[in-house]
Amino acid sequence: MSSTETAALPVRPRWHRPFGTVALLFFIAAQAFGYFATAPERDMGNLQKIMYVHVPAAWIAFIAFTVVFGASVLYLWKRHEKYDHAAASAAEVGTVLTGLTLALGSIWGRPTWGVWWTWDPRLTTTAILFLIYLSYLSLRAFTEDEERRARWSAAVGILGFLNVPIVYMSVRWWRTIHQVQSTPGTVDSDYALALRLNAFAFLFLFIYFVASRYHLARLERTLEARREEAALAGGPIHV
Amino acid sequence: MSEWTYVNAAYALTWITFAVYAVSLHRRRRRAESQAAEITTGRKRS
Numbered sequence: 001m002s003s004t005e006t007a008a009l010p011v012r013p014r015w016h017r018p019f020g021t022v023a024l025l026f027f028i029a030a031q032a033f034g035y036f037a038t039a040p041e042r043d044m045g046n047l048q049k050i051m052y053v054h055v056p057a058a059w060i061a062f063i064a065f066t067v068v069f070g071a072s073v074l075y076l077w078k079r080h081e082k083y084d085h086a087a088a089s090a091a092e093v094g095t096v097l098t099g100l101t102l103a104l105g106s107i108w109g110r111p112t113w114g115v116w117w118t119w120d121p122r123l124t125t126t127a128i129l130f131l132i133y134l135s136y137l138s139l140r141a142f143t144e145d146e147e148r149r150a151r152w153s154a155a156v157g158i159l160g161f162l163n164v165p166i167v168y169m170s171v172r173w174w175r176t177i178h179q180v181q182s183t184p185g186t187v188d189s190d191y192a193l194a195l196r197l198n199a200f201a202f203l204f205l206f207i208y209f210v211a212s213r214y215h216l217a218r219l220e221r222t223l224e225a226r227r228e229e230a231a232l233a234g235g236p237i238h239v
Numbered sequence: 240m241s242e243w244t245y246v247n248a249a250y251a252l253t254w255i256t257f258a259v260y261a262v263s264l265h266r267r268r269r270r271a272e273s274q275a276a277e278i279t280t281g282r283k284r285s
Contacts, residue, residue, distance in 0.1 A: 219271040
């Protein structure tokens, strides 16, 4: 194969950069609304404002792991690498969001419960979820064979998702100090609006990050292909 | 510590996390692009 036949570098989709700009502006506006425009809550005071970052991070992490689950099933069914890329991308962003959820919950828990951490069922199952997806990312990092990496990751992505409904239902199944899920009927409309705005802001950033990570996964795959081509052609590999 | 200290810490952590992750993605992308280009250039030279 000649050098002119080298695998072409994937190009970022045209919508990606403007979408990122809009997502960032929406995020700034939603954060400003939650931070400046909402009144202190009767019991929690201004600590209520932490809910506008903690709750959206948790919600979007759940969405991320649902994407991992769906893409993993599709990979095992279709065996197309784009599903593996999608699962890996959503898993990485979901892990970041879960870590953020735990840290924000800890910041809220210290002044509210008096402790940074307690082995409450909701906190414990969320920490397990975080460790499962850290393991998923470690598995990917340490498995060189592409097909085996994708297959094993898909298995972990599917099995790991079983913990998501357990995390969600933990506040109902067990006695816990973590409150049960709020609904628009149980919170003031100002708080519901701030929550919704920030949930969409986090969702838009999530889409942007997953698209960026997906593009990176395709780039890395192309890089691997070029290394293989260079090795087969006997040329130097500058990496 | 006042309740505002915790609120500010939570918002700062959120922004820093997203900023660090965005920069990390950007740097990994640039590194992959430059490595892919180096392989191609190296092959053309040889």
